[in-house]
Amino acid sequence: MSLTSITNKGFTNAVVSLAVKTLKVRYKNSLIGIFWSMLNPLLFLVILYIVFSQFAKGSDASLNYPLYALSGLIFWNFISASILQVLTSFIDNGDILKSVNLDPIAFPFASMLAAIFNLFLSFIPFLAILYFLDYQLSWSILAVIPYVLITSVFVTGLGMLLGTLNVYFRDIQLLWTTLMPAFFYFTPIAYPPSLIPEKFQWLIKINPFYFFIDAVHQIFHDGEFPSMENSMVMIGLAVGCYLLGYIVFMRLRKGFISNI
Amino acid sequence: MIKLSDVDIAFHIQENGFVSLKDFALNLGKHSFLKKKYILKDIDLEIYEGECVGLLGKNGSGKSTLLRTLSGIIIPTKGKIDIRGSVAPLLGLGVGLEKELNGIENIKLLCALMGMTKKEIKDLMPGIIEFSELGDAVNWQVKRYSTGMTSRLAFSIAIMKNPDILLIDEVLSVGDIGFQRKCQRKVEEIMSNGATVIFVSHAFEEVQRMCNRAVLINEGSIQLDGTVDEVGKHYHSLFD
Numbered sequence: 146m147s148l149t150s151i152t153n154k155g156f157t158n159a160v161v162s163l164a165v166k167t168l169k170v171r172y173k174n175s176l177i178g179i180f181w182s183m184l185n186p187l188l189f190l191v192i193l194y195i196v197f198s199q200f201a202k203g204s205d206a207s208l209n210y211p212l213y214a215l216s217g218l219i220f221w222n223f224i225s226a227s228i229l230q231v232l233t234s235f236i237d238n239g240d241i242l243k244s245v246n247l248d249p250i251a252f253p254f255a256s257m258l259a260a261i262f263n264l265f266l267s268f269i270p271f272l273a274i275l276y277f278l279d280y281q282l283s284w285s286i287l288a289v290i291p292y293v294l295i296t297s298v299f300v301t302g303l304g305m306l307l308g309t310l311n312v313y314f315r316d317i318q319l320l321w322t323t324l325m326p327a328f329f330y331f332t333p334i335a336y337p338p339s340l341i342p343e344k345f346q347w348l349i350k351i352n353p354f355y356f357f358i359d360a361v362h363q364i365f366h367d368g369e370f371p372s373m374e375n376s377m378v379m380i381g382l383a384v385g386c387y388l389l390g391y392i393v394f395m396r397l398r399k400g401f402i403s404n405i
Numbered sequence: 406m407i408k409l410s411d412v413d414i415a416f417h418i419q420e421n422g423f424v425s426l427k428d429f430a431l432n433l434g435k436h437s438f439l440k441k442k443y444i445l446k447d448i449d450l451e452i453y454e455g456e457c458v459g460l461l462g463k464n465g466s467g468k469s470t471l472l473r474t475l476s477g478i479i480i481p482t483k484g485k486i487d488i489r490g491s492v493a494p495l496l497g498l499g500v501g502l503e504k505e506l507n508g509i510e511n512i513k514l515l516c517a518l519m520g521m522t523k524k525e526i527k528d529l530m531p532g533i534i535e536f537s538e539l540g541d542a543v544n545w546q547v548k549r550y551s552t553g554m555t556s557r558l559a560f561s562i563a564i565m566k567n568p569d570i571l572l573i574d575e576v577l578s579v580g581d582i583g584f585q586r587k588c589q590r591k592v593e594e595i596m597s598n599g600a601t602v603i604f605v606s607h608a609f610e611e612v613q614r615m616c617n618r619a620v621l622i623n624e625g626s627i628q629l630d631g632t633v634d635e636v637g638k639h640y641h642s643l644f645d
Contacts, residue, residue, distance in 0.1 A: 162513065169506060243473075243496075244473075246492075402478065
């Protein structure tokens with residue numbers, strides 16, 4: 146695309162360097178570093194346990210509530226935080242975008258990569274906690290790798306779509322930060338979907354986040370690989386969202402320099 | 406060699422608010438909601454290997470936009486740009502520096518942003534550290550640097566690539582006099598190796614000393630192209 150197009154190797158190095166920078170800066174002056182990304186879900190778990198566990202148990206006796214809620218929370222935090230980071234990546238890197246010849250798609254990629262690093266760094270302590278919550282280690286844990294990959298494609302697409310529009314209308318960012326907490330309650334993250342009355346069940350199925358959280362519950366709570374149907378929906382959403390985000394980005398990137 | 410034929414550069418500006426976004430979405434992206442604002446129009450310019458060309462013009466005349474286009478950051482709206490050789494843009498100096506990281510980490514980061522591979526960075530590292538004369542300070546966090554030290558670091562990173570074409574946007578006057586002289590010597594060294602330099606500066610003496618050709622840009626088009634003295638006269642008359 147660019148006149149003096151950089152080699153692919155150079156592009157990859159730029160993306161990785163930006164991601165590493167993000168993580169280094171985030172934890173540079175912090176005492177407990179990566180453990181911060183665990184404290185938030187643990188704190189939420191305590192609150193949700195107090196409020197919701199009786200409810201949840203009532204609808205499904207076999208439910209291991211702490212395990213169910215915590216695994217949901219961990220991945221919800223990953224999804225919601227990474228969407229926001231990808232969304233703001235163009236604006237956050239505005240100065241670089243204006244004076245370095247680097248394809249701007251590097252910024253959403255780097256933000257996504259940083260979020261993935263962050264998730265996997267916090268994974269080992271999380272597994273230890275899940276173990277205390279009676280998590281039975283099974284082969285299904287291997288599904289996490291393709292799961293994170295597919296989810297990242299979905300998040301990058303959605304973030305790139307919103308992020309591109311956000312360059313022109315900063316309302317998008319404000320709208321999204323308002324919507325995200327609503328989605329937290331609207332998505333069955335810390336409660337089983339069976340808690341929703343029959344007549345509202347269709348609402349769940351039109352929420353794309355439901356499928357990504359459902360897969361996490363299947364992997365960690367049920368100890369199973371995500372169902373074929375669920376996997377297909379996730380792949381469809383990921384590919385669809387990525388294509389849409391990419392097309393909108395390609396169409397509107399020409400105005401980035403004059404609107405950031 | 407650099408050749409621009411009939412180049413137009415426009416900014417794409419969004420000014421109609423959500424009405425235009427609706428239009429964009431309903432037409433599936435066929436109607437652009439961005440309005441074109443021409444910054445440069447009908448630019449024909451040929452710069453040969455080894456030349457040092459000074460770009461003169463008022464603030465906002467489009468000099469920096471032209472440099473950004475030559476470095477590939479802006480894609481021209483119309484026309485053809487032909488560039489042979491590697492380009493090193495010295496535009497906003499220090500952009501991308503991360504204050505929380507130390508000097509060495511910043512060298513790696515900025516070089517990576519410029520598209521270098523890990524190996525290229527490793528090879529250039531000693532030269533960059535030496536040129537910056539920062540000594541032990543390369544291990545400090547950049548937030549503890551003075552302004553001059555930050556500029557030294559940024560300039561050393563930008564200049565060490567030994568490019569075929571060097572684009573300089575008013576960044577030569579950084580650091581103390583000693584470092585300024587060193588930067589000028591480095592640019593002269595790069596020039597003597599046959600590199601092309603395009604130089605934007607408001608310090609006319611600097612242009613006079615370094616360049617053998619000057620181009621005056623006014624209101625988005627090339628008004629005059631010739632010797633430094635000739636173009637300088639016109640440039641100064643713009644302000645009379």
